[in-house]
Amino acid sequence: MKVPLLDLKAQYRKIREEINGEIQKVLESQFFILGPMVEALEREIAADCGVPHAIGVASGTDALLLSLMALKVKPGDRVITVPFTFFATGGVISRLGAVPVFIDIDPVTYNLDLNRLEDFLRKNRRAAKVPKVVMPVHLFGQMTDMKVLMEVSRRFGLRVVEDAAQALGARQKVGFAAAQNEEWMAGAAGDLGCFSFFPSKNLGGFGDGGMVITRDETLACKVRLLRVHGSKSKYEHDLIGINSRLDALQAAVLRVKRKYLHRWTEGRRRNADRYRALFRETKIRDSLVSLPREQKGFYHIYNQFVIRVKDRDALREHLRKEEIGTEVYYPIPLHLQECYRHLGYHPGDLPESERAAREVLALPIFPELTLAQQRRVVRAIADFYSP
Numbered sequence: 449m450k451v452p453l454l455d456l457k458a459q460y461r462k463i464r465e466e467i468n469g470e471i472q473k474v475l476e477s478q479f480f481i482l483g484p485m486v487e488a489l490e491r492e493i494a495a496d497c498g499v500p501h502a503i504g505v506a507s508g509t510d511a512l513l514l515s516l517m518a519l520k521v522k523p524g525d526r527v528i529t530v531p532f533t534f535f536a537t538g539g540v541i542s543r544l545g546a547v548p549v550f551i552d553i554d555p556v557t558y559n560l561d562l563n564r565l566e567d568f569l570r571k572n573r574r575a576a577k578v579p580k581v582v583m584p585v586h587l588f589g590q591m592t593d594m595k596v597l598m599e600v601s602r603r604f605g606l607r608v609v610e611d612a613a614q615a616l617g618a619r620q621k622v623g624f625a626a627a628q629n630e631e632w633m634a635g636a637a638g639d640l641g642c643f644s645f646f647p648s649k650n651l652g653g654f655g656d657g658g659m660v661i662t663r664d665e666t667l668a669c670k671v672r673l674l675r676v677h678g679s680k681s682k683y684e685h686d687l688i689g690i691n692s693r694l695d696a697l698q699a700a701v702l703r704v705k706r707k708y709l710h711r712w713t714e715g716r717r718r719n720a721d722r723y724r725a726l727f728r729e730t731k732i733r734d735s736l737v738s739l740p741r742e743q744k745g746f747y748h749i750y751n752q753f754v755i756r757v758k759d760r761d762a763l764r765e766h767l768r769k770e771e772i773g774t775e776v777y778y779p780i781p782l783h784l785q786e787c788y789r790h791l792g793y794h795p796g797d798l799p800e801s802e803r804a805a806r807e808v809l810a811l812p813i814f815p816e817l818t819l820a821q822q823r824r825v826v827r828a829i830a831d832f833y834s835p
């Protein structure tokens with residue numbers, strides 16, 4: 449019994465007729481770029497996130513890039529983010545000529561360490577180059593504590609772009625006295641929030657796609673202009689933008705899948721619970737395998753189920769031989785990438801990110817995963833540690 453890391457064919461089989469029907473509609477319309485299908489998806493995602501504006505763009509990377517452009521990030525500006533993330537988070541900063549400032553992660557959540565952020569800001573308050581924007585990444589599907597992050601950001605005058613590429617549907621309780629059960633959706637708390645519809649994300653299209661959400665009408669208008677070369681009406685350009693539009697075929701696919709997203713997320717969460725129960729039975733020590741922890745008040749959507757293990761590479765090889773799919777997100781933190789050598793970071797500078805890069809391993813968690821498959825995964829891991 450093979451256990452793939454992700455089985456998109458199993459998902460497609462269940463919704464094939466519906467998807468094919470919607471794709472057919474787009475083909476009949478011959479309306480491929482933006483248009484009514486994209487607008488409908490924008491309205492739906494905006495409503496899901498509880499914000500007034502959503503703008504469909506060509507990828508998650510472009511969603512981040514356009515957000516920074518809308519905030520007028522310029523060459524030489526400093527933008528704070530984490531080094532333990534997909535490359536795009538740092539790449540978009542550099543593409544605008546701005547300089548990424550990497551702050552280490554919290555070892556439990558793998559998200560931006562907010563104490564270190566505050567420390568950094570306090571120490572650099574009077575520096576000539578005060579950062580302008582902070583980009584938290586809601587890694588693996590669990591939000592950074594946005595209540596704390598927004599408070600710190602406002603205090604130091606930072607704008608906030610949320611990289612929620614892995615966290616569509618994640619949320620956080622923010623028990624304010626007036627509204628004890630108020631919840632914030634990933635992407636909705638900052639100035640702008642960014643999603644990716646890359647096929648392997650929890651809401652994945654049949655190609656690239658992304659979306660920006662915001663509560664700010666001015667920023668929404670800007671992103672809308674910037675995605676079409678800054679053009680309000682044909683051949684008149686108010687801003688210098690790029691070409692980054694979501695296409696109707698992707699929107700058609702995503703609109704079908706969106707209806708199932710909550711059910712799929714609940715499937716991922718059930719699988720996470722099952723892993724917890726199965727690992728408990730094995731009695732593997734915490735020092736060998738530690739499981740992801742869902743923070744109190746946070747709804748984790750488990751885009752990935754990432755464990756921290758001893759002898760990671762040998763375990764991964766063992767699982768590969770057992771035909772169990774795994775992945776390492778991410779083996780090299782951004783501050784140690786060749787292309788960022790000029791920034792002058794050294795090994796040991798951001799120890800939690802570097803340790804995570806050595807120890808993490810993502811296990812299969814997709815909604816269609818069966819209990820029998822999960823048993824196999826856990827047994828194979830237990831065998832590795834006590835042969």
Ligand SMILES: *Cc1c(COP(=O)(O)O)cnc(C)c1O
Pocket residue numbers: 507508509510533534536537585611613614643644645646656657658
């Ligand atoms: C996937 C991802 C992106 C980029 O999204 P694309 O749609 O592939 O461009 C950015 N940040 C993070 C954290 C991601 O996981």
